[in-house]
Amino acid sequence: MFKRKGILVSILFLLLISTALVGCSGGSEEGSENQNEGDKPKEETPTGEVQKELVFGRGGDSVSLDPISTTEGETFKVTVNIFETLINYGEQDTTLQPGLATEWTPSEDGLEYTLKLREGVKFHDGTDFNADAVVKNFERWMNGDADQFPYYTMFGGFKGDEGHVIKEVVAEDDFTVKFILNRPQAPFLKNLAMSPFGIASPTALEKFGGDFMKNPVGTGPFKFVEWKENDRITLEKNPDYWMEGYPKLEKIIFRSIPENSARLNALLAGEIDLMDGVNPSDLTQIEGNPDLQTFERPSMNVGYLGFTVNRPPFDNKLVRQALNHAIDKEGIIAAFYGGLAEPAKNPLPPALEGYNDDIEPYPYDLEKAKELLVEAGYPDGFEMELWAMPVPRPYMPDGMKVAEVIQSSFAEIGVKAEIKSVDWGTYLEQASKGEFDAYMLGWTGDNGDPDNFIYTLLDKDSIGSNNYSYYSNDELHDILIEAQTIPDQEQRNELYKKAQEIIHEDSPWAPLVHSTPLLAGKKNLKGLLPHPTGSDILTKVEFE
Amino acid sequence: MFETDQRGDLFSSLTSTFPIKEVITLFAYTLRRIGMVIPVLIGMTLVVFSIIHLIPGNPAQIILGQRATEEAIAALTTKLGLDQPLYIQYFEYIKGLLTGDLGESIRTKTAISDEIWPYLAATIELTLVAMIIAIVIGVNAGIISAWFQNSWFDYTAMVLALIGVSMPIFWLGLMEQWAFALQLDLLPTTGRENVRDPVDSITSLYLIDTLINGRTDQFVTVLKHLILPSVALATIPMAIIARITRSSMLEVMRSDFVRTARAKGVKMFWVVYKHSLKNAVIPVLTVIGLQTGLLLGGAILTETIFGWPGIGRYIYEAINYRDYPVIQSGILVVATFFVFINLIVDLLYAVIDPRIKYR
Numbered sequence: 001m002f003k004r005k006g007i008l009v010s011i012l013f014l015l016l017i018s019t020a021l022v023g024c025s026g027g028s029e030e031g032s033e034n035q036n037e038g039d040k041p042k043e044e045t046p047t048g049e050v051q052k053e054l055v056f057g058r059g060g061d062s063v064s065l066d067p068i069s070t071t072e073g074e075t076f077k078v079t080v081n082i083f084e085t086l087i088n089y090g091e092q093d094t095t096l097q098p099g100l101a102t103e104w105t106p107s108e109d110g111l112e113y114t115l116k117l118r119e120g121v122k123f124h125d126g127t128d129f130n131a132d133a134v135v136k137n138f139e140r141w142m143n144g145d146a147d148q149f150p151y152y153t154m155f156g157g158f159k160g161d162e163g164h165v166i167k168e169v170v171a172e173d174d175f176t177v178k179f180i181l182n183r184p185q186a187p188f189l190k191n192l193a194m195s196p197f198g199i200a201s202p203t204a205l206e207k208f209g210g211d212f213m214k215n216p217v218g219t220g221p222f223k224f225v226e227w228k229e230n231d232r233i234t235l236e237k238n239p240d241y242w243m244e245g246y247p248k249l250e251k252i253i254f255r256s257i258p259e260n261s262a263r264l265n266a267l268l269a270g271e272i273d274l275m276d277g278v279n280p281s282d283l284t285q286i287e288g289n290p291d292l293q294t295f296e297r298p299s300m301n302v303g304y305l306g307f308t309v310n311r312p313p314f315d316n317k318l319v320r321q322a323l324n325h326a327i328d329k330e331g332i333i334a335a336f337y338g339g340l341a342e343p344a345k346n347p348l349p350p351a352l353e354g355y356n357d358d359i360e361p362y363p364y365d366l367e368k369a370k371e372l373l374v375e376a377g378y379p380d381g382f383e384m385e386l387w388a389m390p391v392p393r394p395y396m397p398d399g400m401k402v403a404e405v406i407q408s409s410f411a412e413i414g415v416k417a418e419i420k421s422v423d424w425g426t427y428l429e430q431a432s433k434g435e436f437d438a439y440m441l442g443w444t445g446d447n448g449d450p451d452n453f454i455y456t457l458l459d460k461d462s463i464g465s466n467n468y469s470y471y472s473n474d475e476l477h478d479i480l481i482e483a484q485t486i487p488d489q490e491q492r493n494e495l496y497k498k499a500q501e502i503i504h505e506d507s508p509w510a511p512l513v514h515s516t517p518l519l520a521g522k523k524n525l526k527g528l529l530p531h532p533t534g535s536d537i538l539t540k541v542e543f544e
Numbered sequence: 545m546f547e548t549d550q551r552g553d554l555f556s557s558l559t560s561t562f563p564i565k566e567v568i569t570l571f572a573y574t575l576r577r578i579g580m581v582i583p584v585l586i587g588m589t590l591v592v593f594s595i596i597h598l599i600p601g602n603p604a605q606i607i608l609g610q611r612a613t614e615e616a617i618a619a620l621t622t623k624l625g626l627d628q629p630l631y632i633q634y635f636e637y638i639k640g641l642l643t644g645d646l647g648e649s650i651r652t653k654t655a656i657s658d659e660i661w662p663y664l665a666a667t668i669e670l671t672l673v674a675m676i677i678a679i680v681i682g683v684n685a686g687i688i689s690a691w692f693q694n695s696w697f698d699y700t701a702m703v704l705a706l707i708g709v710s711m712p713i714f715w716l717g718l719m720e721q722w723a724f725a726l727q728l729d730l731l732p733t734t735g736r737e738n739v740r741d742p743v744d745s746i747t748s749l750y751l752i753d754t755l756i757n758g759r760t761d762q763f764v765t766v767l768k769h770l771i772l773p774s775v776a777l778a779t780i781p782m783a784i785i786a787r788i789t790r791s792s793m794l795e796v797m798r799s800d801f802v803r804t805a806r807a808k809g810v811k812m813f814w815v816v817y818k819h820s821l822k823n824a825v826i827p828v829l830t831v832i833g834l835q836t837g838l839l840l841g842g843a844i845l846t847e848t849i850f851g852w853p854g855i856g857r858y859i860y861e862a863i864n865y866r867d868y869p870v871i872q873s874g875i876l877v878v879a880t881f882f883v884f885i886n887l888i889v890d891l892l893y894a895v896i897d898p899r900i901k902y903r
Contacts, residue, residue, distance in 0.1 A: 053740060055739055055740070060861065060864075061861070063651050063652055063865075064652060064653070069653065072651070072865075145619070146613065146615060146616050146619070147616070147619055147620070147623070150616075153613070213652075213653070226742070228662070228745070228853065229652075229659060229662060229663070229853065230663065230853035230857050230858060230861065231735070231736065231851075231853035232735075232739050232742075234739075234742070253739045253740070255734075255735065255739055255851065256851065256853075257734050257735070257851035258848050258851065258857065258860070258861075259848050259849050259851070261718055262717070262718065262721060262733065262734055262848075262849050262850065262851060263734075263851075265718070265721040265722065265725060265726060265733045265734070266733045266734045266735075266851070268726055269721075269725045269726055269729075269732065269733045271732055271733060271734065271735070271739075423599070423606075424606065425599070425602065425603075425605050425606030428605070429602075429605055465613075
């Protein structure tokens with residue numbers, strides 16, 4: 001009996017304690033409130049000295065730290081700071097600039113490229129960077145497959161494939177590499193500048209094998225320290241970086257905070273110093289805050305309404321031009337992009353070389369649209385299906401709503417559009433079979449070359465893959481093929497300008513927008529130039 | 545004074561020198577309960593297995609998206625085994641599970657069993673703290689509301705509980721951040737730790753890691769990071785537990801033995817916290833079990849708003865990237881936890897109320 005009482009007493013005691021704990025926890029919270037009053041929260045950056053540590057808040061985590069192993073943009077945001085490419089893009093465009101290679105010479109026939117490499121560069125593990133390292137990287141990639149190295153397909157496939165562009169990579173001497181090609185590929189140098197083709201340390205590749213994606217070693221301004229999946233990636237300064245006096249920062253921490261508003265809260269609270277993926281609706285709040293500033297990223301995408309040109313009445317050029325006149329792009333941008341986009345008149349975004357700025361856009365003019373419909377033989381309009389994208393993308397944040405705006409202005413010229421949608425997988429499948437009258441889609445550039453937009457999306461060779469409009473123009477095709485084979489960039493730019501004129505006239509699409517993503521950061525952050533590719537090299541970033 | 549009624553005596557089975565018959569019944573009950581878990585687990589694998597086959601269209605095309613080439617689609621189809629007959633695919637799937645193979649993530653190309661623990665640990669830490677808050681506050685609020693039925697406390701607590709049940713977590717989370725981090729400057733908005741002074745991870749359970757490392761300052765920081773998300777996560781279960789406790793307590797407190805105890809002069813506090821609570825605890829325990837299981841999976845929203853690298857986020861990211869193996873295995877792991885928590889609750893019933901094991 002006593003034993004039983006003892007147990008019961010102890011149970012009651014436990015209950016009491018738990019109850020008391022409630023009181024205590026409430027009390028201690030209050031207590032700590034008072035204690036901490038006036039104190040700065042610990043996460044805020046120390047004042048007085050110049051900050052050397054940057055916390056970059058972003059929406060998602062990296063997939064891998066080996067850039068060649070993925071096509072996922074979040075990965076490259078980190079790897080461009082660890083790895084360097086042979087050729088760099090310009091600071092805010094996709095022109096060619098020296099990288100690990102200081103100069104490059106194409107042969108007359110475009111079948112050979114000789115690259116002079118930068119001397120005195122070392123990988124983070126102490127391995128020397130030289131021609132041998134370049135050869136080893138390319139051999140690793142070309143002996144893989146599309147699952148391992150998806151972006152290597154920019155070079156037409158892998159070793160042994162019929163379309164493979166690179167025949168051989170030869171180390172002429174320690175600092176000269178020669179690329180021998182099977183066939184000319186004009187965007188070849190642009191491809192070399194793509195972040196997936198960052199040169200990795202051959203020693204580390206051998207040492208880590210399949211684990212290299214978690215232990216990246218490059219030549220870049222920052223060295224890898226730690227990766228906590230879905231949480232943060234830490235990089236520290238590479239003290240032996242070849243660029244004198246750089247990088248400015250001691251440490252970069254990439255944090256993933258998926259929710260845009262929560263990420264902004266973290267920025268406001270000082271837990272992060274820089275963020276991407278700002279909601280357009282938060283723009284006024286940031287601009288009104290004296291401690292913050294915004295950065296606009298030049299666009300490298302296009303959102304468009306495509307017409308399947310082999311389906312009547314879209315086989316009539318006048319009909320397509322009429323519909324081009326009947327879309328209020330400015331209104332759509334104001335309503336759904338928070339003003340953070342520019343109206344598109346070409347399939348190419350303006351940041352790319354070869355963009356034709358002389359093209360006069362089709363103005364929003366319903367009268368003109370009606371006239372064109374009469375001329376085309378549809379004075380009373382017609383009925384059509386309008387397919388809306390089921391998933392949000394930077395170039396199309398809300399396909400359904402944009403479709404509704406288009407639907408209502410089409411209705412004013414007598415065109416009855418029925419909005420339809422289906423799951424994303426089926427959407428792409430049906431679009432590539434040409435089963436839609438008109439459909440919304442978009443594209444984000446891979447290598448910053450016009451070929452990657454115009455040939456990929458509108459050449460007759462791309463019918464069945466990404467030319468969902470089934471648009472086929474032989475004159476255009478000849479121009480695009482010629483532009484693929486001549487190595488001279490100036491000549492190529494002229495050809496692409498001509499191509500855009502043809503496309504403008506034929507109007508297989510109504511180009512809608514190029515969206516310009518927004519970043520926000522602390523006011524004293526200097527030297528950040530957001531890159532159109534979406535991955536920013538932070539070498540020159542510093543705090544004042 | 546401590547004479548109790550014989551109904552559902554908390555520890556009678558343990559204290560009355562373990563009659564052999566009792567032990568056998570308890571053992572049989574335990575076996576029976578565990579036996580009932582097996583078909584549930586099989587059912588779960590069937591549902592999870594079907595996920596990938598229920599999406600319209602070719603899963604490989606959907607996973608690869610706009611840049612898919614025909615070869616890539618074919619390769620992925622083979623890799624996922626989608627070209628095999630269904631029953632063979634299921635058989636292979638079960639065989640993998642039994643050997644601890646949860647598949648390989650399409651996104652990260654890593655074995656899921658290798659990468660899942662840190663996520664799970666983050667969620668377990670969050671869920672446990674949230675459940676402690678929900679139980680301690682919820683149970684006590686329910687008891688006091690029943691004790692002082694129709695008092696101002698009762699009304700206030702029950703109105704708060706009603707608000708709590710219907711509160712959108714998303715909104716609550718952002719409001720918490722706004723109030724406690726931005727306006728009052730007391731707590732951090734997001735994450736598990738101060739990234740400028742990171743925790744040296746050993747077990748991935750940061751509260752434990754900071755103690756092992758002897759960093760009490762970091763322990764406090766980690767605790768501070770836990771407060772906002774766990775309160776947000778605790779809101780709904782806290783409200784539900786409070787309401788269930790209150791109604792269950794009210795029922796018990798109206799019964800004869802409580803009146804007898806009062807008549808014998810037992811202090812009200814003991815009547816409430818000992819005699820009544822013990823008899824009212826079964827439905828409360830049921831709700832606690834269900835809610836704990838729900839929290840594990842239901843933390844997706846909380847983890848998203850608070851940038852918490854937990855299993856909910858893991859599944860959420862996988863959905864965004866159409867990483868079906870991760871979606872399948874993530875759901876399976878969470879569901880398994882759910883089943884086992886409820887098994888434990890079932891076994892606790894038998895300990896608390898000996899009558900249950902005879903049913």
